[in-house]
Structures are given as C-alpha cells and as structure tokens.
Amino acid sequence: MIAETGLAALWLAAALALLQLILAFAGLKGGKPELLAAVRPAAVAQGVLTAIAFALLVTLFLRSDMSVLLVVTNSHSMKPWLYKFAGAWGNHEGSMLLWVTVMGMAGAAVALFERALRRDTHMATLGGQAAISLGFYAFLLFSSNPFARIDPAPADGQGLNPLLQDPGLAFHPPTLYLGYVGLSVAFSFAIGALLTRQVDAAFARAMRPWVLAAWVLLTLGITAGSYWAYYELGWGGWWFWDPVENASLMPWLAATALLHSVTVLATRDALRAWTIMLAVVAFSMSMVGTFLVRSGILTSVHAFAVDPTRGSFILALLALYIGGALALFGWRIGSVREGAPFELVSRETMLVVNNLLLTVILGLVLIGTLYPLMTEAFGHKVSVGAPYFDRIAGPIALALMVAMAAGPLTRWRKDRARLVGKRLLIPAAIALIVAISLSVFALGRIGILPFLGLVIALSVGVASLAPLWKRNLRRTPLFTYGMVIAHLGCAVSLAGMACDSAFTVEKLVAARPGDTIQTAGWTLHFRKIAPLAGDNWTALQADIDVSRGGGSVLIHPQSRFFASPPTTTSEAALLTRWNGQLYVVLGEEVEGGRWQLRVWWKPFVTLIWLGGVMIALGGAMALVGRERRGWLMKWRARKATEVAA
Amino acid sequence: MKALIALLLMLASAPVFAQSALPPAPYANRQIADPALERKAKALMETIRCLTCQSQSIADSNASMAGDMRSEIRERIMHGEQPEAIRTWLISRYGDWVSYEPTAAPILWPLWAAPLVLLGLGLLLLRGRIKKKARS
Numbered sequence: 001m002i003a004e005t006g007l008a009a010l011w012l013a014a015a016l017a018l019l020q021l022i023l024a025f026a027g028l029k030g031g032k033p034e035l036l037a038a039v040r041p042a043a044v045a046q047g048v049l050t051a052i053a054f055a056l057l058v059t060l061f062l063r064s065d066m067s068v069l070l071v072v073t074n075s076h077s078m079k080p081w082l083y084k085f086a087g088a089w090g091n092h093e094g095s096m097l098l099w100v101t102v103m104g105m106a107g108a109a110v111a112l113f114e115r116a117l118r119r120d121t122h123m124a125t126l127g128g129q130a131a132i133s134l135g136f137y138a139f140l141l142f143s144s145n146p147f148a149r150i151d152p153a154p155a156d157g158q159g160l161n162p163l164l165q166d167p168g169l170a171f172h173p174p175t176l177y178l179g180y181v182g183l184s185v186a187f188s189f190a191i192g193a194l195l196t197r198q199v200d201a202a203f204a205r206a207m208r209p210w211v212l213a214a215w216v217l218l219t220l221g222i223t224a225g226s227y228w229a230y231y232e233l234g235w236g237g238w239w240f241w242d243p244v245e246n247a248s249l250m251p252w253l254a255a256t257a258l259l260h261s262v263t264v265l266a267t268r269d270a271l272r273a274w275t276i277m278l279a280v281v282a283f284s285m286s287m288v289g290t291f292l293v294r295s296g297i298l299t300s301v302h303a304f305a306v307d308p309t310r311g312s313f314i315l316a317l318l319a320l321y322i323g324g325a326l327a328l329f330g331w332r333i334g335s336v337r338e339g340a341p342f343e344l345v346s347r348e349t350m351l352v353v354n355n356l357l358l359t360v361i362l363g364l365v366l367i368g369t370l371y372p373l374m375t376e377a378f379g380h381k382v383s384v385g386a387p388y389f390d391r392i393a394g395p396i397a398l399a400l401m402v403a404m405a406a407g408p409l410t411r412w413r414k415d416r417a418r419l420v421g422k423r424l425l426i427p428a429a430i431a432l433i434v435a436i437s438l439s440v441f442a443l444g445r446i447g448i449l450p451f452l453g454l455v456i457a458l459s460v461g462v463a464s465l466a467p468l469w470k471r472n473l474r475r476t477p478l479f480t481y482g483m484v485i486a487h488l489g490c491a492v493s494l495a496g497m498a499c500d501s502a503f504t505v506e507k508l509v510a511a512r513p514g515d516t517i518q519t520a521g522w523t524l525h526f527r528k529i530a531p532l533a534g535d536n537w538t539a540l541q542a543d544i545d546v547s548r549g550g551g552s553v554l555i556h557p558q559s560r561f562f563a564s565p566p567t568t569t570s571e572a573a574l575l576t577r578w579n580g581q582l583y584v585v586l587g588e589e590v591e592g593g594r595w596q597l598r599v600w601w602k603p604f605v606t607l608i609w610l611g612g613v614m615i616a617l618g619g620a621m622a623l624v625g626r627e628r629r630g631w632l633m634k635w636r637a638r639k640a641t642e643v644a645a
Numbered sequence: 646m647k648a649l650i651a652l653l654l655m656l657a658s659a660p661v662f663a664q665s666a667l668p669p670a671p672y673a674n675r676q677i678a679d680p681a682l683e684r685k686a687k688a689l690m691e692t693i694r695c696l697t698c699q700s701q702s703i704a705d706s707n708a709s710m711a712g713d714m715r716s717e718i719r720e721r722i723m724h725g726e727q728p729e730a731i732r733t734w735l736i737s738r739y740g741d742w743v744s745y746e747p748t749a750a751p752i753l754w755p756l757w758a759a760p761l762v763l764l765g766l767g768l769l770l771l772r773g774r775i776k777k778k779a780r781s
Binding site (some may be wrong): 063108233234235237239242243341342343344347352353356359360363364367368371377380381382383384385386387388392396506507510570596598618 | 667674675676687691692694700701702704705706707740741742743744745746747748750752753756759760763764768769771773775776
C-alpha cells in the first residue's frame, strides 16, 4: 500500500504541475487573470505531495520492504538504520525522486515566501518552475519509477555499495541536491522575467536571496563531498577532477558568477542580459551534470545503474529546456534595454572581471570534461585529468583571487587606479614577504602553483579583511561581514590546498606488529592487529600508538569486509591537530607477517574544508543580512503609516 | 571460542586473500629510498590513469594492475630513466588514454587553445562595456 500511495502522490503532483503551467499562462496571456489565484496553491500542494512521496520511499527502506524492487537492489535487512534511511537516495531512482522533491519544494517556497517580485513575473516564474518540473516528473514516472514492485519478493536485498555506507551519505547528497536543484528557481526567475520583460534592479533584488540560498547549500554540499572522498577513498586526495565532481563544480562556478552579477544588476541596474544568461546557464549546468552522470557516457565513481534509454530521455529534456530557454532569451533579449556602460576603474568592472574569469574556468571545465567524448567520436581515446585542469584552471583561479582582493576595495561608479593601489599596499607587502621567505626556505622543493597559491592566499586573506578597516564595526551591515567572511574563506581554502600539495609527507611501509615507524616528526608504534565485527561487516583493525614529542594517542585504521555485496574498503584513521592531519591506512598483508601501512602527514589540510564552510557561512550571513534589512524597512514603513493614521 | 570466531572472520575475509594470491610487484607499495627519485616517480604516477578503475590515477588506486604499474615506474626511475620517456613507453603500450597529461597531438590542439580563445572572447566582450571616454 505504501508504495502505491507514493506513486499516486507523484502522479498527482505531476498533474498539478501541468495544471499550474496552464493556469499561469492562461492567466497571463489568455486574458483570464482570475485563473492566477490558483497558481500558488497548486505549487504548494505539489511541494507537499512530493515530500509525501519521498517520505514514503524512506519508510519503505526503513522497513526493508523486500516487495519493492528498489529496496531489493539497494538495501539489506542487516544494514544499520542510518544506511537504510540514507540508502533511499543512494541509487538512481531514489536520487531522482530526491531531485523532483527538491524541485517541488523549491516551487512551493517561491509560492509561499516570495513577496518582492511583481505579481505577473511571480506567476510566470511559477509557470516556468512547473514546466521544468513536468519533464522530471515524466522522467521519474516513465523511466525511473522508484516504487516498482517485485513478485515474488526475495528473502533479502542485495545491499548497498559499502563505499556509500558512511554518515556522509546522509548529509552530502541532500545538501548538494538542495543547491543543485535549488538553482532551478533562478532558471525559472529568468524565464519569468523574460516572459514579462521585467529585467531590472527590483527583479534582481527579488532573485538574489534565492540564488544565495542555493549557492550556500551547493557550497556546503561540495565541501562535504570533498571531505567524504578524502577520508573514505583512503588515498588522501580531496579533489579528483572526476566527471561527477566537475558536474557539481560547473553549476557552482555559474552560481558564483550569478551571485556577483545579480548584485551589479540590483545596485546599478547594469548587466541585465548577462545576469539572465547566467541564471539560465547555472541550472543548465545542473542538468548537463545529471545527464553526464546518469547516461553513463562518462565513467565515474558516482555513476549508478547505467541505462541508455535514460540517457536519451535526459538528453531530450536537456535539449528541450536549455534550447527552449536560449530561444526565449534570443527572442526577448533584444527588447531588454542594455544598462549603462562602466568606467574602467570601478566596482562594476571588477565584478565583470570576476564574472569573466569564473565563466572562463567554467568553459574550460566543461570542455575538458567533454573533450574525451569528442575525440572518441574520431576514434581516438584520450584522458583529460588533473594535470590539464590544474595547469589551465589553476592560474586563472589565482588571477580571480587577486581580483577578489581588489574588488571590494574599489568604489562603485568611478574610482582612481592610484587610490585602489594604495589600499592594496599592505597586502602587496605581505605577498612580497611571503614570496621571499618561501624562496629562501623552500626553494626547489615546492612547485610553482603551490608557491603562488601560498603567496596569494596569505596576502588575499589580509586584503579580504580590508573592507572592515577604519569602519565602525558595530554599524557595519551583516551582509558586509558575510562578504568578508566568504572572501576570507576562499583564501583559507586556497592556503589549505597549497599547503597540502607543497608540504605533504608520504610514507609507505610494510611493518610487523611491534615495529616503530618515524615520519615527519611523528612516531608510530604498531602494537597489534586483530579481527573485529560490526553490524554488517567484519574487519581487521590495527592498533597504532602515535606520538609527536608529548603523550601518545591510539588510532585504529581498519580494513573492512562487507558480505553483501562482497567488497573490501579501507577505513583510514585520521588524527587532527591544529596544524594538520595524520592520515593512516591499513593495506594488505605481505610476506613475513608484515602489513602494508600508508602514512601521510598533511600540514594544514583541514583549512580546505574550513574555508568551504566559511564561504557558505558568509553567504548565509549575506542572505540573512539583506533579508533582515528588508523586513526592518517594511516594519518601519508600516509603523510610520500606523502613526500617521 | 575465540579461535572459532577468528576462523569465521578469516572465511568472511576470503576475497582479500584472494586478491593477494599473486605476490604484489616489489615496488607497488614500497617507496624508492632516495626521496628525490621518489618525488619524480610520484609526480609521474599521479598523471597515469588506472586502467581497471573508474577515473583514478595509479597513485590513488588499490587495483592490482595499478600496483604493477607503480612498481614498473619506480624501477624504471631507479634505473635512471626520465619520466617523460616512461610516459612515452606507457602510451605506446596502452594508448593515449593512459596519460592524464594531454599530449601535443594535433587532436588536442583545440584543448590547449581553449583558454586563450575563451579569455580573448571575454576581453572583447568586456571592452564593449567600458565607457569609450575612459579608454581613450
């Protein structure tokens, strides 16, 4: 009954989406404005129905209902409850239901909470959201039904990929999807604005909080995913330029550019066409990413069940939505008046430089990800990976960091280059000092990119605090603090990346219990190795005493064996200290009763994710700061009218 | 009782032992004693694709074939071979696909030109938006 109810809720939601689309456009274009009254309730009901369907799927997983095909292929009754719960989206159908649910709930949120947007644009936006939702409902119902039954029901399921059996699965995919799919709101706003020809500062102010919210969640999701890959895969890497990682990075790059251009539109009523374009591109990148991952045309650790019909279905959706949006853009943008041009030295120009560099990185990541596909069509198999992306995108990203330091110190409208230079004097001095000391102490030992990374991270970190210089800190608005913290977060993260690649010490040894290993100032005493049993796994666990001068700590790297499906995973032992992480992996047994141990000392590596969290926190502060200011102004206005009355 | 549990655990862990049925290549997980040579080998390994995994370099892979390739690279480096010569040898054996480092083959020229083209286009667009007066 539960599965059928879930399926019914999905069909109802799809029907409501169709109704919402028809009502919105009949109301706006068909001369029947009374129809518009039902658009918002339809969007809210759709959000509720998708949430119900999702909750029912989770219930099926928690109850290990083996009459449901998806539960059979992805779950097992012996699994800990957390992975039964999170396993609901650790597969293709479940994750697409999560996608549709986020889309439905985002539409409901726009219907309920959007107050600043002009009514006709608001209705057109909800119509747009319904139009994109419809395609994904169709995809779910016709080719990826999560509620399909299996008869006869087997005794137990096939289990979940052990690499996914980690608390990370409960947090990373939902957060990422909230951001990834949340960008559909920006897409719908762009469609709405093009339809009603309202591309102005008021529109930008209404769109900004939605973009910020999606961007904050996307940032958190990517940061969490990176840390998860870092500790789970057991090789100490935190970014692999895997096609799926690129698929999440591309919408993030577009959303970051959008976030800045929407501010130019809101403040100076410029960059109109460009902002609309970015809003379309951001969610298009989310859809392209989904296509790349789910069609299986690119190999990736994230690719679940690969099915060519699904690939063609998503490709058709892509063509329809991206093509449709671009056609609408081309048709309407001519009638959008271009904003005023800028002075060369102005905040506007700095933000355009930000947009330019972010878009170039986005273009390169897209080209690099798709290039192997193109050459394969010519019968030539090539790999494009970390060496290309690091070398090509790295320098542009560093230039972007420098622009990020200068941007907030440049005035809107018009500034003087000499004055901007003066404000950057202290950061430039710091850059020089860092460069000289690195050349003296580490010359020849570190590569050029980590070298520049450290120089830029430290100087830009200081420069990012400069907007608070000589200001009354108690009267500085919250969104300014948000910007400062987000920019500082970028510098912190860069510092972590540069330290990791410049100073990591790796040691591979084959050791017997009783042996002592010395590396990077640490002493590791390998005490013993013993079997251990968990809920649905058995393991060999090593006991290793580690110390650095003072007292010692016992750590436990494991090698785990899962029976269903039969897999071995290594559970690294991580010891976090203020200045870095010790990362120990237990490998296989080799001859003579010795065990492979991989030991890394990674100075300041944790800054990578600390920076990511700071970036998200800064975004959240900017969001709350702007919105609170809006509420306060409205509240004061109401107070004033009450007093006047 | 303890012995029985241990035995059961050993049975459960059979797949792992099956993996190590063949002795791993000598330098699969053993570093070169000279840190400078090891750095050279490591830098090369990070740019060589593991052929049996899904988008991982052989430096980050548990696959046995990746271990063999790591060992091969370390031994060749110790014999004084240059990393680029080893890459060429690997490419001649496994094809361009094995190298994450795109080569200078004509089919890859557009890939290397992409950053310049994109930056150039962007700057042209930007030029159009700056006030004429400010430029002159």
